[in-house]
Amino acid sequence: MSELEPGTQLPPLSVTPDRTLTARYAGASGDFNPIHLDDEFARSVGLEGRILHGLYTMALVARAQTQALGGPQHLKRLAVQFRGAAVPAEEITITSTVSAREGDRVTVTATATQRGKAIIRNATAELEP
């Protein structure tokens, strides 16, 4: 990225997690909460079915930043608020816009959307190019 000035948009990242993703992420992360694995259980607590792990979606936001900047060493801080539940087998899109630059520290505001709704909004990433 040659130009990281306020208003610059980073390349968007779109991912459609397949139906086995929540099982693979549970194994990788150690979070086996049944709301992520068991449709029947998820419906019993008022969800439409099993939902993605919030920290998985946050990892997509992180990946959008590190891919744009060219490696994991560039991501110094990431803060997100989770809004609503994301589901498997529907596309998630991460959009990221530079909001500030001070010296060698770039601040990016990012959003994750699915089915037209924000599932993470006002995510703030601090990057060192």
Place this chain on the structure above:
Amino acid sequence: MGADTGAVGRAFAAHNYAVGREKIREYARAVGETDPLHLDLDAARGAGFDDLVAPPMFAVVYCAAAIEEAMFDPQIGIDFAMLVHGGQEFEWGPLVLAGDEIATQVRLAEVSERLGMVFYVFESESVNQRGEVVCRGRWTQIVRPRA
């Protein structure tokens, strides 16, 4: 009923995590990482690292035991059926590599109540075998009221 703030400030037992090469690969594949630094040992070494590099969000893996100990503590008394993850913040120091030994300690930083929901904020600090802070985390958990 007001939120019980009696445990605020409490620190929980530190947990150690030995970072393994295959665990980095497993995590990286699950979140769709394609950067060879996380997957290909020759590429990582070629880039000047001693071993595979963990993605930044691998912090959730090395923090898991310490954060679970805090959240499941009976004095905190979280109602897991009503729990939602409200927010998450990580700040990273030096990169974590396969072979590192990471010690994580968690403390309960805040308990507050709004509109019948109880907000628990946990803070984690993860230190590698050289004493460098590799990650600080702030974990906001929300317990909704039972209908």
